[in-house]
Amino acid sequence: DTEVTQTPKHLVMGMTNKKSLKCEQHMGHRAMYWYKQKAKKPPELMFVYSYEKLSINESVPSRFSPECPNSSLLNLHLHALQPEDSALYLCASSQTDGKRGEKLFFGSGTQLSVL
């Protein structure tokens, strides 16, 4: 299994809602990532978990809250988002601890619209 599975594929939420994005991989990868991508822009790194511990937070607003319950799962909890947070949210994983430039495996993403 070489897949990263993200759910839901599409999400529409109001600014007062609370929702969660989910990501799962069964490749035994020990690093997992959240990226945000706006149309015609590059993916931007948000968070990195290594061995289930938060390793990088790229100064992301607190209305985005990541969680890594175990080595296969990654969640992104959303609360009080703004319309400008509408984007494609991508989950990725990589094999080890990032020291050898190994490739990222991406999920298909969650297309989020904030109304």
Place this chain on the structure above:
Amino acid sequence: SQKIEQNSEALNIQEGKTATLTCNYTNYSPAYLQWYRQDPGRGPVFLLLIRENEKEKRKERLKVTFDTTLKQSLFHITASQPADSATYLCALRGGGFKTIFGAGTRLFVKA
């Protein structure tokens, strides 16, 4: 600050020709350079990785070069096909977890 530039927003070529995409970077000394393909509404898919001490890498119809003096990588698709139409992203990675992506070049291969 670190910056990655990919040559053009869009590239149109005829089927069977070679597509050449350019990636230039500044204020960065990456240990690795990667190329990904992204289709609309999908996540990027890894294609090739080249290390700073390698000049060229090939995989089937794909070829990547890496010139650390010019701070440039070229990505070639030979005998291009309409199915190669996609956005191609250049990505840089030093030691550690940060992979920085360029904005991508949209390739259109016309039959």
